[in-house]
């Protein structure tokens with residue numbers, strides 16, 4: 001039997017701190033995952049469920065987007081994958097009785113952990129205007145309410161349609177069609193806060209917004225640089241791939257302000273060596289860089305390679321540079337001009353250390369750079385990633401075995417959602433194909449990204465919000481601004497599996513539309529439906545849930561969207577025409593699509609390149625490797641058809657005296673805004689989350705004490721020159737091995753500190769890894 005959900009929020013007074021761990025996974029990981037699984041699902045369902053994760057014809061793990069290996073282990077064990085599954089396959093339920101017992105105002109007072117722990121949503125619910133409680137509503141009434149609201153808008157651009165990254169390809173494709181059929185490209189997604197900087201930099205320089213390596217390349221690399229990523233927690237299966245690379249002779253360099261456990265040593269639970277002999281030392285070198293110093297690091301590498309080429313030759317791949325690239329001279333001039341002392345200041349490393357790292361690149365036969373949020377969530381992230389590309393281009397490390405760029409995606413289908421058209425800035429080619437397939441004209445004007453959507457709701461320009469999964473309120477920056485923005489809207493609609501903050505901070509009216517997750521059997525039209533997802537390396541495969549759904553009242557995401565399409569597009573005349581639309585709507589057999597997802601795949605085949613025979617291949621359980629120009633044939637779809645060197649002025653954060661630069665990151669016991677538990681085992685934090693990790697010398701210099709409770713106050717200078725302050729109350733100071741001047745605390749508790757307008761250049765991603773704060777002592781008794 002599953003245990004009862006918690007009765008109260010996290011009690012931060014129970015927080016304990018111990019020494020950080022130097023290795024990841026091993027037996028404690030297996031035990032922890034099993035304990036959480038048993039609490040949520042009981043023993044029998046735990047075993048049934050965990051043996052199906054990532055198996056052929058099983059379900060795709062709703063955890064991360066790291067690819068599966070060809071030969072799958074019987075239990076592809078990953079602690080955090082198991083926790084993600086337990087969270088979804090839980091036996092706890094949030095039904096009408098729950099909502100009758102808890103007024104929304106009370107729910108809004110609970111923390112994200114408490115909300116998420118209550119269980120799976122089981123019925124469509126509505127919050128009427130002025131009501132204190134949600135009440136049950138039928139699907140027909142709920143969907144009619146959405147359709148009526150959309151029809152009543154003055155323009156479709158008043159509506160915002162958010163997507164998180166778990167939505168299947170089939171649901172995502174239909175959802176973007178719904179939105180474009182209404183006449184808007186307002187399709188912000190979690191990517192805007194995640195790998196948008198990667199997409200921006202890679203599209204410009206390589207002509208594709210995705211990585212250029214396969215899992216085989218990881219195994220074959222000679223040098224792997226893992227920068228700004230904590231795979232031991234967030235992509236644990238990546239550690240197995242790194243272990244394999246290592247066994248094949250690869251050198252691994254970890255670049256991080258924090259000595260993250262998984263990067264240091266890895267105890268693989270799949271092997272005897274891992275479990276008994278204490279595992280593999282993964283990183284050959286840990287480079288403890290200052291927050292935001294990575295552009296300087298990659299410029300230092302480039303500068304060293306160019307200097308060494310000038311001195312002795314033999315370092316650059318001249319053939320590749322001549323045949324496939326442009327912009328080399330401008331890049332070389334920029335690297336000649338940048339000064340070593342500045343590179344030292346920015347990174348916190350000496351010239352000798354920087355040259356030693358660069359020398360590893362100089363002698364590597366094939367280099368891959370992997371990264372995640374540590375590189376994408378800074379003001380100068382796009383420039384940083386352009387400089388990563390520059391280094392790889394110098395050595396011809398794109399489009400050959402064991403070499404390339406590897407942005408490691410977060411959500412399990414975030415990359416697929418983009419491929420399906422969830423994007424506020426769609427390409428003309430995609431829209432033209434969509435027009436042809438559905439006999440309509442999709443809007444061409446760009447829509448809102450996440451930050452623009454918040455501004456539009458804040459300013460009253462958008463009045464309707466729909467979330468296809470995710471937790472918009474907690475995941476976005478500047479929490480108080482976002483809450484006020486959503487409260488101004490007329491209707492908020494959340495398609496969700498679990499209760500979260502976005503259900504309790506609402507528009508004047510609100511709907512909760514409960515849906516199936518990856519693990520649930522999806523029976524439609526009399527048979528089990530499968531869906532498809534794309535992993536971080538562009539491989540698409542099928543996913544089929546097998547567990548009995550949490551209630552008979554759930555509709556799949558596909559069904560919800562297909563029914564909205566039917567209501568909005570088939571019924572134009574009866575409903576008195578769509579005032580939101582000036583063009584004819586898209587045409588399709590919506591009810592048939594709902595009853596057979598294969599028909600959606602046939603549409604996708606004709607609209608999205610690379611999906612030939614998609615449905616046949618999915619039905620046969622095949623993996624589809626999407627075409628990748630740079631990887632497959634060194635073809636670069638950039639403005640000049642070449643891979644582009646870029647000259648980027650060096651940037652790095654400058655921290656005012658008496659202040660710290662704060663990064664907001666994930667604990668080991670959370671999935672974004674979903675909090676599985678209260679521990680961050682590898683970092684030695686137990687039983688609580690409100691901590692700020694600070695270098696011991698800074699603790700002393702700032703005159704606070706180890707263990708003292710402080711407020712975090714962020715300071716940000718707006719475009720008008722006025723300094724804005726934001727406060728997150730009551731964090732315990734924990735001494736931690738982070739560079740001087742840098743600090744770390746968990747997301748989403750600290751999102752309130754990130755100003756809405758503080759975004760990365762070009763990509764618009766909130767600067768969640770770069771927040772200037774001061775620690776404010778609390779008045780006695782506060």
Ligand SMILES: Nc1nc2c(c(=O)[nH]1)N[C@H]1C(S)=C(S)[C@@H](COP(=O)(O)OP(=O)(O)OC[C@H]3O[C@@H](n4cnc5c(=O)[nH]c(N)nc54)[C@H](O)[C@@H]3O)O[C@H]1N2
Nearest residue numbers: 080228229230234291292372373374410411665666671672
């Ligand atoms: N279990 C679990 N798995 C997950 C998630 C989860 O929450 N839980 N989230 C998923 C999602 S959506 C994503 S995007 C990924 C996130 O995966 P990660 O990017 O690994 O997640 P973060 O916790 O944000 O960690 C950022 C890492 O970058 C480092 N870092 C921060 N700033 C800098 C910097 O300036 N330079 C360098 N070199 N390093 C820096 C931090 O110390 C930390 O190690 O994981 C995915 N997988």
Ligand SMILES: Nc1nc2c(c(=O)[nH]1)N[C@H]1C(S)=C(S)[C@@H](COP(=O)(O)OP(=O)(O)OC[C@H]3O[C@@H](n4cnc5c(=O)[nH]c(N)nc54)[C@H](O)[C@@H]3O)O[C@H]1N2
Nearest residue numbers: 164194469470471475495496497498500664672673747768
């Ligand atoms: N300060 C700070 N902020 C950040 C980040 C950071 O590092 N620091 N990271 C950013 C990143 S990388 C990301 S990706 C975003 C994440 O932003 P989101 O994707 O919006 O957030 P999640 O917490 O992953 O969403 C969890 C909710 O999704 C719903 N859900 C889960 N599975 C399904 C499903 O299969 N279908 C449907 N319909 N709903 C489902 C559940 O109701 C659950 O409560 O946050 C960003 N925000």
Ligand SMILES: [Mo]
Nearest residue numbers: 194195410411
């Ligand atoms: Mo993400």
